[in-house]
Amino acid sequence: MLRVEVSEEGRPALPAIDVSDPVFVIGSAAQARIRLPAAAARAEHVIVDTAAGTWRCADQTGVVGEGYTFSIGGYRVRVAVAPPGSLASPPQRTESLARELVRGLLGASSAPSLTVERGPHAGAVRNLPPPDAIYVIGRGDDAQWIFDDPDLSKRHLEIRRSWDGTSAVDLGSKNGTRLEGHVLPATDGLELRSGMLLELGSLALRYRDPAEAHLGAPGAEVATPPTPVATPLTVSSLAAKPTGRRGVFVIAILVAICAAAGIIGLALR
Numbered sequence: 001m002l003r004v005e006v007s008e009e010g011r012p013a014l015p016a017i018d019v020s021d022p023v024f025v026i027g028s029a030a031q032a033r034i035r036l037p038a039a040a041a042r043a044e045h046v047i048v049d050t051a052a053g054t055w056r057c058a059d060q061t062g063v064v065g066e067g068y069t070f071s072i073g074g075y076r077v078r079v080a081v082a083p084p085g086s087l088a089s090p091p092q093r094t095e096s097l098a099r100e101l102v103r104g105l106l107g108a109s110s111a112p113s114l115t116v117e118r119g120p121h122a123g124a125v126r127n128l129p130p131p132d133a134i135y136v137i138g139r140g141d142d143a144q145w146i147f148d149d150p151d152l153s154k155r156h157l158e159i160r161r162s163w164d165g166t167s168a169v170d171l172g173s174k175n176g177t178r179l180e181g182h183v184l185p186a187t188d189g190l191e192l193r194s195g196m197l198l199e200l201g202s203l204a205l206r207y208r209d210p211a212e213a214h215l216g217a218p219g220a221e222v223a224t225p226p227t228p229v230a231t232p233l234t235v236s237s238l239a240a241k242p243t244g245r246r247g248v249f250v251i252a253i254l255v256a257i258c259a260a261a262g263i264i265g266l267a268l269r
Contacts, residue, residue, distance in 0.1 A: 002050055002064070003082035004034050006097060008104055009074050014097050015163045020088040022051040026070065026077055030216070035098035037105055040073025048079065055079075075101070092164040092191070096131070099211040110210045112166060114159070117197070118204035120147050128161055135159040136171075137200070151175050151201030157184075159192075166192045166209070175201060 001020050007013035017034060024033035029043035036045070046057045053064045062068070067080035103110040111127040126145055128135055136143045140154025153173040160167050167189035170177040177184040178199040184190060194209040 001082040001086050001088070002048070003080050003086065005078045005080075006034060006036070006101065007076050007078075008101070009071075009076055013076075013078070014100060015093070017089045017093050017097065018082045018086045019050075023047065023049050026072070033094060034077060035094055035101075035215075036072060036075055036077075037098075037102055039105065040075055045072055046070055046077075090164055095212075096163055096165045098215060099209065100131070102211040102214050106210060106214060110214075112161070112194075112207065112209040112211075114145075114198075115206045115208065116203065117206050119202040120149055128159060128166070131161045131163050133161050135161070137205075138171075138173075147201070147203060149201040149203060152203070157198070157200055158189075160189060166207075168192055168198060168207075173200070 001018055004017045004019055004026075005013040006017075019033055021033060025044045025047055026032060026034040026036070026041070027043050027045040028036055028038035028041045032044070046055055048055045048064060050064065055062050055064055055068075057070075064079065067078065070077040070079070113125050113127045116122050116124045135145070136155050136158050137145045137147070137152075138154050138156035139147055139149055139152045143155060153171065153175070155171045156173040157177050158169040158171055160169060168177070168179060168184060169189040170184045170186050172186045176186075179190055179192075180196055181199075184198075192207045192209075194207065194212040196207045198205040198207065
């Protein structure tokens with residue numbers, strides 16, 4: 001099991017993704033296990049073979065050690081051994097982190113939002129808070145978005161943003177909630193995708209996520225992925241200094257890789 005942490009250079013790392021796949025891809029492809037914006041990475045930028053203990057990128061190869069950091073177009077991807085007892089992260093974590101990386105490119109306008117399409121305050125828009133936040137909708141004073149609608153419960157609906165995606169949870173309301181025309185089970189959350197419609201009381205709320213649309217995810221209303229660019233790859237080892245023959249061998253491999261990358265970089269200037 002490997003633990004992967006992604007960060008924009010100069011910023012804290014996003015929550016880790018624990019990967020148990022025998023082979024996984026770091027790149028911009030929709031099926032990549034670690035997905036980066038297409039403006040920074042090729043579809044399959046780095047392929048990690050955990051079974052063989054190796055990685056490859058174009059004409060570069062290396063050994064998966066205790067800890068490596070790949071620098072790809074302004075992003076740092078750290079790959080290390082996961083702590084004992086770790087469980088593989090769900091695919092939703094990959095999608096959610098990819099959206100958060102795209103938000104960094106799109107700016108403030110890329111926050112997910114709810115728009116009132118029918119009912120009180122029609123046309124009003126509310127941006128949702130960052131991950132690890134809960135946003136309650138209802139007619140009670142302790143709701144984050146209050147509507148004067150007798151068909152709503154005081155705490156009717158909860159929108160939960162986590163690092164595994166955004167979900168809608170009916171809080172046992174008296175009149176229920178519908179998501180895309182289907183009854184939302186009480187207390188059980190269902191994942192929201194950009195373009196979905198929530199109906200509660202006289203309200204109709206449209207959920208939109210510009211970052212999801214930008215990535216061209218299933219169900220997104222608009223798909224406008226950027227043009228991919230070729231990005232050089234640099235690799236650094238985060239492992240403690242190896243000892244013995246095996247350590248010397250690993251160091252020699254890393255030195256050779258870095259030298260080759262430098263020669264290639266000079267040739268391309």
